[in-house]
Amino acid sequence: MNNFTYCTPTRYLFGRNTESETGRLAKEYLGDPRKVLVVSGGSSAKKSGLLDCVTTSLRNAGIEIVGMEGIKPNPTDDRVYEGIALCRKHGVEAVIGVGGGSVIDTAKAIALGVPYDGDFWDFYAGKLTPEKALPIGVVLTIPAAGSEGSGNSVITKIDGLHKISLRSDFALRPKFAVMNPELTYTLPPYQTACGIADMMAHVMERYFTPTEHVEVTDGISEGLLRSIIAVAPCVFANPQDYDARANIMWAGTMAHNGICGCGRTEDWVSHFMEHELSAVYDVAHGAGLAVVFPAWLTYMANVAPARPARFAREVMGVPSTFDERTDALSGIERLKAFYRSIGLPVTLRELGVENADISLLVKKLHENKGEIIGGYHKLDAEATEEIYRLMV
Ligand code: NZQ
Ligand code: ZN
Numbered sequence: 001m002n003n004f005t006y007c008t009p010t011r012y013l014f015g016r017n018t019e020s021e022t023g024r025l026a027k028e029y030l031g032d033p034r035k036v037l038v039v040s041g042g043s044s045a046k047k048s049g050l051l052d053c054v055t056t057s058l059r060n061a062g063i064e065i066v067g068m069e070g071i072k073p074n075p076t077d078d079r080v081y082e083g084i085a086l087c088r089k090h091g092v093e094a095v096i097g098v099g100g101g102s103v104i105d106t107a108k109a110i111a112l113g114v115p116y117d118g119d120f121w122d123f124y125a126g127k128l129t130p131e132k133a134l135p136i137g138v139v140l141t142i143p144a145a146g147s148e149g150s151g152n153s154v155i156t157k158i159d160g161l162h163k164i165s166l167r168s169d170f171a172l173r174p175k176f177a178v179m180n181p182e183l184t185y186t187l188p189p190y191q192t193a194c195g196i197a198d199m200m201a202h203v204m205e206r207y208f209t210p211t212e213h214v215e216v217t218d219g220i221s222e223g224l225l226r227s228i229i230a231v232a233p234c235v236f237a238n239p240q241d242y243d244a245r246a247n248i249m250w251a252g253t254m255a256h257n258g259i260c261g262c263g264r265t266e267d268w269v270s271h272f273m274e275h276e277l278s279a280v281y282d283v284a285h286g287a288g289l290a291v292v293f294p295a296w297l298t299y300m301a302n303v304a305p306a307r308p309a310r311f312a313r314e315v316m317g318v319p320s321t322f323d324e325r326t327d328a329l330s331g332i333e334r335l336k337a338f339y340r341s342i343g344l345p346v347t348l349r350e351l352g353v354e355n356a357d358i359s360l361l362v363k364k365l366h367e368n369k370g371e372i373i374g375g376y377h378k379l380d381a382e383a384t385e386e387i388y389r390l391m392v
Helices: 020-029 050-060 077-090 100-112 191-207 216-239 240-255 267-281 286-303 304-314 326-339 358-369 381-391
Strands: 011-014 035-040 062-066 094-101 136-140 152-156 160-168 177-180
Touching: 011 020, 011 077, 011 100, 011 240, 020 050, 020 077, 020 094, 020 177, 035 077, 035 100, 035 358, 050 094, 050 152, 050 358, 062 077, 062 326, 062 381, 077 100, 094 381, 100 136, 100 152, 152 304, 160 267, 160 326, 160 358, 177 216, 177 240, 191 267, 191 286, 216 267, 216 326, 267 286, 286 304, 286 381, 358 381
Parallel strands: 011 177, 035 062, 035 094, 094 136, 136 177
Antiparallel strands: 152 160
């Protein structure tokens, strides 16, 4: 097992009606701000009445609000610049995201940019490490990206379509996250499925590792994946099944708050490959992952089958044939069948990407992430091109 630091300073307030506590939480955990920026998405939080409930709770706590609406999925740098300018103009002291990963990541980027005199993109370009940001709070509406408990923020620079994930140990972790499973009842089935694929991928990126003797972390990861797969059908059968929604919501946080990576090297190639897909073709991140992961695993079944075989047996319930490659391939078939059963695509064509420009994807991938990538098994451009071809 490798040395590690594990820190999740976020206070999670989980359960029914918790959104009405946002004002109290902001006072207590965001440094008693006089004014906050409330960032939200397209329309869902407005339609459901959530935005009203959150702003009322903040006003009742004596906090003034500056609003910023309309953050789109796969959020872009232009909205971040706009948010930073708004915060400076109004003297905002904290940022609250009401929505999913796209909203929360934008809130994080704004919070990081306000106290920095230069261009906030310097952090995403890897020129600087985030050390301070305005305090961030979150009201989560979709279990998926795990941004409510992660130190990450993923933003696309419109110029050049560079989608970059910035990872910080502390500065970008929300001070609190309000998580009411009832807020996810309105999610369309496709978004619910995308979220499930994303949270599974967050566990899998950490599970596929060359590090040995990490049984505790393996056990947590396999248990999480099995639980997600077991509970998922209940959410689709009855979108208002509170307990199923609650389990999926908590799984999404556990998948990405770092616990599944403790003591081991992580992989992340599938995310890197997907980020190029969603940057270029603007597809939903989770749906992209349902296409990328089986292709990546198929490549691994040939070159490094040990972990894919264990995944097949321990997570997908494949009986052992004592041949790692055979077991791995059976596991991949079961994983694809699961994705399909919840309405996800497993090929680029099914994702709606006809004639993908694979050379462009490979070029951008290695420009953004380096010549050789991958923690489980090292891959060069020839290998990643082969993996993209397996997705067609
Ligand atoms: O904008 P609204 O109207 O709210 O609609 C959203 C959006 O269209 C909708 N939605 C959210 N909650 C809803 C709802 N619709 C009905 N009822 C609700 N309760 O869902 C759509 C998708 O929202 P989005 O925020 O984009 O989803 P998600 O949470 O999957 O975030 C995806 C983004 O996060 C990044 C992805 O790359 C992508 O840009 N990621 C962020 C990570 C992080 N910060 O740690 C890690 C991830 O790996 C990921 O890369
Ligand atoms: Zn993800």
